[in-house]
Amino acid sequence: MENDYDAVIVGAGTGGLSAGIALKQAGKSYIILDRKKEIGLPVRSTGAVSLEWVKRIGMPTDDSIIASKIFAMKFQTDRGRSISLSFDKPVGLVYDFTKYEKYLSKDFAGKLNIKMETQVISVDGNTVKTASEEYHGKNIVMASGPQSTFGQKLDRNNVLVAYEETRELPRRDDFQMILWFSDMAPGGYFWDFADSDSTRKIGVCYYPLNGEQPKNVLEKFTSKFPEVDGKMLHTMAHQIPLSRPSDKVVDGNRLFVGDMVNAVLNTTAGGLQGAFWTGKYAGEAISRGDLDIYQQGWNAEIRPWLMKHHNLHRRMHKNGAKSIGNLMLFAKMMPKSMKKKVFGGL
Numbered sequence: 001m002e003n004d005y006d007a008v009i010v011g012a013g014t015g016g017l018s019a020g021i022a023l024k025q026a027g028k029s030y031i032i033l034d035r036k037k038e039i040g041l042p043v044r045s046t047g048a049v050s051l052e053w054v055k056r057i058g059m060p061t062d063d064s065i066i067a068s069k070i071f072a073m074k075f076q077t078d079r080g081r082s083i084s085l086s087f088d089k090p091v092g093l094v095y096d097f098t099k100y101e102k103y104l105s106k107d108f109a110g111k112l113n114i115k116m117e118t119q120v121i122s123v124d125g126n127t128v129k130t131a132s133e134e135y136h137g138k139n140i141v142m143a144s145g146p147q148s149t150f151g152q153k154l155d156r157n158n159v160l161v162a163y164e165e166t167r168e169l170p171r172r173d174d175f176q177m178i179l180w181f182s183d184m185a186p187g188g189y190f191w192d193f194a195d196s197d198s199t200r201k202i203g204v205c206y207y208p209l210n211g212e213q214p215k216n217v218l219e220k221f222t223s224k225f226p227e228v229d230g231k232m233l234h235t236m237a238h239q240i241p242l243s244r245p246s247d248k249v250v251d252g253n254r255l256f257v258g259d260m261v262n263a264v265l266n267t268t269a270g271g272l273q274g275a276f277w278t279g280k281y282a283g284e285a286i287s288r289g290d291l292d293i294y295q296q297g298w299n300a301e302i303r304p305w306l307m308k309h310h311n312l313h314r315r316m317h318k319n320g321a322k323s324i325g326n327l328m329l330f331a332k333m334m335p336k337s338m339k340k341k342v343f344g345g346l
């Protein structure tokens with residue numbers, strides 16, 4: 001029947017696209033529905049990922065979608081503690097986010113079956129309704145992101161606001177990634193990531209405890225550092241769930257992926273890897289006709305990885321920038337090889 005699929009996927013972000021890729025590769029019928037106009041826009045993420053994890057879970061590394069590679073990084077507190085690391089080979093990538101999502105949608109496994117400008121208004125059993133049509137899926141992949149009404153309600157005490165400005169600034173040769181921990185950004189940090197030769201991504205994420213606008217918080221902090229004080233070209237803002245990873249990721253014929261199940265590394269607030277990995281697992285479980293494969297994989301592999309970051313984040317931020325400074329002191333005492341292993345593999 002028309003509009004009948006093995007799977008209907010709600011959301012064409014990283015999680016939904018990754019599920020679509022797995023289904024396409026297995027020769028299953030699927031459709032991805034998204035309300036936005038264009039894949040990869042608006043920009044949703046800085047795009048920084050760990051190269052080790054990208055390779056481990058099979059994310060793309062094509063040069064055409066990479067804005068910069070991370071060889072050297074610095075972590076510092078505004079109380080004067082810092083730790084710097086440099087590597088012979090890149091340990092991280094910063095995707096050009098729009099090119100990266102477009103690549104997933106058409107180059108990674110061939111062109112995916114995606115319908116844009118299609119807002120899903122309800123999901124009931126096998127039926128997914130939009131304003132004008134109905135779609136039927138034996139399975140439904142829920143990949144509609146953190147603010148979606150189809151997911152669990154966001155726990156307001158465990159959501160970071162994240163705000164980034166692409167600023168006109170020259171490329172730095174010393175560090176491609178700088179993170180500042182400060183009590184001005186509780187639970188999060190300020191960042192400076194390499195972008196193009198003439199731009200850098202300057203941002204902040206934090207628990208919005210005092211209600212101050214992120215733009216003001218970023219402005220106040222960066223005005224202290226002339227090297228990040230450049231002309232703003234464009235901005236991006238969103239929420240990042242920073243809770244414990246969910247227990248249940250499969251409910252009947254529905255498989256929840258990405259930010260919907262808090263698949264975000266709490267230490268770095270990075271969710272692209274979790275979204276890709278959960279989407280891939282969900283797509284493969286559907287293809288093999290056994291949804292439990294996804295729940296089991298979540299329990300055995302994905303959730304423990306996320307929990308490690310969740311627990312470390314709690315330790316890091318126990319007493320704000322002070323406890324991070326103490327952890328930095330501890331990290332400084334590690335042998336060089338261990339330091340590289342720990343920071344390179346995050």
Ligand SMILES: Cc1cc2nc3c(=O)[nH]c(=O)nc-3n(C[C@H](O)[C@H](O)[C@H](O)COP(=O)(O)OP(=O)(O)OC[C@H]3O[C@@H](n4cnc5c(N)ncnc54)[C@H](O)[C@@H]3O)c2cc1C
Pocket residue numbers: 010011012013014015016033034035036044045046047048049118119120121143144145146148162163164203236237238239240257258259260264269270271272273275
């Ligand atoms: C400022 C900022 C910087 C970040 N930087 C990084 C980083 O450097 N590295 C990293 O790993 N992570 C980063 N993240 C986190 C990362 O971007 C997210 O974790 C990731 O994008 C989540 O992917 P997702 O597929 O779960 O959801 P999303 O990417 O949010 O995709 C959800 C999709 O669902 C669609 N949708 C929602 N509701 C409906 C509906 N009713 N009908 C149809 N479509 C719908 C939306 O349009 C959207 O396209 C950052 C986040 C922010 C906010």
